[in-house]
Amino acid sequence: MRYLVDTGFELREHEDLDIFLRAAPTRAVLELLASKWTMLVLVALGDGRPMRFNELRRRLEGVTQKMLTQTLRALERDGLLTRTVYPTVPPRVEYRLTALGGGLGKLLTAVTDWSREHVAEMRAARAAFEERAAHQPQGVGTAP
Amino acid sequence: MRYLVDTGFELREHEDLDIFLRAAPTRAVLELLASKWTMLVLVALGDGRPMRFNELRRRLEGVTQKMLTQTLRALERDGLLTRTVYPTVPPRVEYRLTALGGGLGKLLTAVTDWSREHVAEMRAARAAFEERAAHQPQGVGTAP
DNA sequence: CAGTATCCTCCAAGATACTG
């Protein structure tokens, strides 16, 4: 099976934690977040309540089984959530953030909250930008 | 010219701000962040100091001219940063976060700070996961 | 210096079918 974000960390000892460097292990986090569904999963589980597979599936409108599974496995692998299988019939599987995942979840929830609060401003900015682009096709404003 | 993340917002009035819905305009923010270089640009400019094009280029190790340009244009379009051209020879162009971009930058800086602080834990978790996978190829832990 | 303009590659993500 393959996982998302396979930047298998290679540095050790005095490794560079500058996020701007190509090989920085911290870029693994950025790549994880670059995956389309990761943020939504972390935010969905952010309140600490465990969720079942199909419960998550219904919550994240548009996610496919495959992508949800891949995303969950990637997060499990990195220790951000746990997967618990209850051997009942039918099977029941619960996903729950770890303490580690909870910390990141809080930060990402702040980001999604920010989105809700500022999406109108962004849309206005976009409209203004397209307006300008339409009127000055060469398109660059100059400074005084 | 084409831009990253062209989810041209279509809803209006009572639009749904639930980030989990497919058409939620807030997903535009998530898609913006899903772009490989967006976070790094916002964090690099996060302290409020303007930066020139090649200065950013050097800072973000591995970014190509094309991707940096695209990323900056996308952020400018959404009102997160401003682009100022000083008509000198050679040309000088400065990028600076707007108040809007500054707010998002703060949140993303918190995320990159978190990465630096917890990357070791994530690596340990990953090693443990692979170890387990190697020993139990069928691979599922069951609950008590 | 700060970009455009092309061409090309690769893989994240989707669609679909099957299963313990």
Add this chain to the structure above:
DNA sequence: CAGTATCTTGGAGGATACTG
């Protein structure tokens, strides 16, 4: 219910060359 297994594809991202 909660997955796995394949096949396919759009487009993000990279490489390279050229320019005001």
